[in-house]
Amino acid sequence: MWDDLFANRPVRLLYITGRGFDLRAQSVLRELVRSVEYSQPKIDKATLLLVEFSAYHISEELRSLTEENGKALAEIFKPIGSVVSESFNANSAGESDIGPTSLLRMAAQKILNQIDEYTDIVLDVSSLPRVAYLAIMTGILKKILPDLQRSNALYAGGVNFQVVVAEDALLDANIRSEDPRSDLTLIPGFSEILHSEAASEWPSVWFPILGERRASQFEKVWDYIPPSAEICPVLPHPSRDHRRADQLLVEYRELLFERADTPRSNILYAHEAQPFEAYRQLLNAMIRYKExxxxxxxxxxxxxxxxxxxxxxxxxxxxxxxxxxxDQNSCGVAMPYVEPTRYSTSMERVRAAKPLVSALLLTGHAYDPSTLEKIQS
Known part of the structure; x- marks a missing residue:
């Protein structure tokens, strides 16, 4: 895909990734650089944007792994372009007078201000926290797709936007998110409906997408969910671990079925390794509830x-x-989340990860009307 995408045109590439402890980011970047070196497109400019996080508490071992990872990423990218760094601290302790949602918005905006001059934007979420990559991804989409309803909107003026990830769900399950904040964090652009007085009497439907060892975050978010909300848990199935969905049901049994009395029929299943399938399942469920x-x-x-x-x-x-x-007069979407302040896992698990590289091409030349006509003919 990358060989075809970069061929026969000048390329200005921005590659965004996290300077974290997760070594999986190296797998994706190494594959992309190898593709560029093999196909030899005309690279007018290439920039690796390393997003740094200093506000999270991690062990000294993981901190040293973060330094190692940052140096390795810069070295891998060096043959094709330059490296810049940007701080992204959505929960800085020194900003107590600013809420976490506002901090997240300001941090994401610093990234969005740097994307204008590029023809190709690659967001690698392998080593980024959830709130960071969700805020960046949706922010970029809103910027390059101001009107999703117009014809051929996904062509986006020829801007190729990819989201890539080296996925290992077993490692994700073993990275502990601990000490959740007391304040709710809302993904920028998805917060107004929770604060709208006009919508305060509307019924609410909550879709918690369940993951291992996140019960404390689940409970903290639940404190902000309207008591009368319908709960529709989303479980990973199919999964590499065939028992994963069952184990999650056991882990959240007390919260979902004893305290909330959630109907079993409300459970949604989403393929662990197919993000577009998860997108379709959730989108269709939201449309049904809206109607x-x-x-x-x-x-x-x-x-x-x-x-x-x-x-x-x-x-x-x-x-x-x-x-x-x-229609904002009849429906609204919010992404409430409680950000952890501490991440922990073992270095051995991180180094032993066996990730599968996935790429989602969301906008750009693949959606060119003339290209689609050729494929259809």
Whole structure:
């Protein structure tokens, strides 16, 4: 795909990735650089934007792994372009007078201000926290797709926007997100409906996308969800671990079925490794609730991502499209989340990861009307 995408045109490439402890980011970048060196496109400019995080608490071992990872990423990219760094601290302790949602918005905007001059934007979420890559991904989509309803909108003026990830759901399950903040974090652009007085009487539907060891975050978010909300848990199935969905049901049994009395029929299943399938499942569910609750005046659709990366990406895409489809007088979408302040895992697990590289081409030349006509003919 990359060989065809970069061929026969000048390329100005911006590659965005996290300078974190997750070594999986090296797998994706190494594959892309290898493709560029093999196909030898005309590179007018290439920039690696390393997003740094200093506000999270991690062990000294993971901190040293972060330094190692940053140096390795810069070295891999060196043959094709330059490297710049940008701080992204959505929960800085020194900014106590500013809420986490506002901090996240300002941090994401610093990234969005740098994308204008590029023809190709690659967002690698392998080593980025959820709130960071969801805010960046939806922000870029809103910027290059100001009107999703227009004909051939996904061509986006020829800007190729990809989201790539080295996915290993087993490693994600073993990275502990601990010490959640007390404040709710809302993904920028998906917050107004929770604060709207006009929508305060609308029924709410909450889609928590379940992941391992996230029960404390689940409970913190639940404190902000309207008590009468319908809960529709999203589980990963099919999965590499065939028992994963069952194990998650056991882990969240007390919360979902004893305290909330969630009907079993409300459970949604999304393919662990197919983000577009997760996107379709969630989007269709939101559309059904919008149509059925329309007789009550409107509804609020709330999505909390607690799962592994590919499902979370699918959920982000579903929220982006649903918001574009929604009439603000009858429906609204929000992504409430409680950000952890501490991440922990073992270096051995990180180094032993066996990731599968996936690429989602969201906009650009693949959606060129003339290209589609040729394929159809």
């Amino acid at each position: 059925s609750l329309g007789v009550l005046g409107g509804c609020r659709l709330l999505v909390t991502p607690l799962a592994s990366k590919l499902i979370t990406l699918g959920a982000g895409l579903a929220c982006f499209e649903m918001q574009a489809k929604a």
